[in-house]
Amino acid sequence: MVLRTHGLVVGHDRSPACGPVDVALERGDVLSVVGDNGAGKSTLLRTVLGLLEPVGGRVEVLGRAVDEREAWFRAAVASVLDTEAFIPGVTAREHLLLVARGHATPGPEGVVDDLLDRFGILDAGSRYPASLSSGQRRRLLLAAAFARPRELMVLDEPEQRLDGDMRRALATMIRDEQARGTAVLLATHDPVLLREVGAPVLVVGDRCVxxxxxxxxxxxxxxRG
Known part of the structure; x- marks a missing residue:
């Protein structure tokens, strides 16, 4: 089992935002998460990543309690949240290469060039992230998650600042991850991405179904209409 939650209640300062959540993702499983603003989508993902303590229940990755400080956890889990974090003083391509090499990705240069192309930022590879548009930086963050080995991928609203074509391309990449045996947990507000991915959807709120x-x-x- 890649990801399992047991009666997981998430929130801030011991105040529940949503739950309990009971999910089990095996290799190749994808689960989308939706809910109103403030319903607890991002809080759930951050708790799964060990960035927030559960209000109640527990979460396990690969059969172990989550601890984002542990090397095994960092090696197994790739994530993209709503924050930007780039290695200072390096270009976009160099950033991806450092991520790939740091995680011992086979053939890192070919992987990085392919990702720059697939995310439509090949021409921006020689530029520094700070000089890129917000949409290009978002694509670079996503590319970094795909540039490394992963058993679980956690994506918080990955469609942010992406155009329609790129959202559909991202859905294809997520389905490819599913075929490779990666478990994927993603929160989204985008109906197109939901349809294209086609995975079961966890609706969070007062009651999670x-x-x-x-x-x-x-x-x-x-x-939206």
């Missing part, structure tokens, strides 16, 4: 991707996408599209 799992629904079909199409049903969740229709609800999100209706809310």
């Amino acid at each position: 799992v629904v079909h991707a199409q049903d969740a996408a229709d609800r999100l599209a209706g809310d």
Whole structure:
């Protein structure tokens, strides 16, 4: 089992935001997470990553209690949150190379060039991240998560600042991860991404339930309308 939560209640300062959540992701499983603003999507993902303490229950990755300080956890889990973190003083391509080499990715140069191309930032590879647009920086953050080995990928609203074509391309990459046996947990507000990924959807709030991707996408599209 890659990810399991047992009666997990998440929140801040011991004040619950959502839960309990009971999920089990095996290799190749994908679970999308949706909910209203403030319902606890990001809080759930941060708790899974060990960045927040659970209010109640527990979370396990690869059968162990989560501890983001441990080398085994950092080696197994790739994540993209709503914060930007780039290695200072290096170009976009050099940043990805350092990530890939630091995680012993086979053939790092080929992997990095392919990712720069797939994310549409190949021409920006020689530039420093600070000089990139917000959309280009978002693509670079996502590329870094794909540049390293991973057994679990956690993505918080990865569609942010991506155009429609890139969102569909990202959905294809997530399905490719599924085929490779990576477990993926992603929070999103985007009905297109939900439909394209096609995975079960956990709706968080006062009551947490799992629904079909199409049903969740229709609800999100209706809310936007």
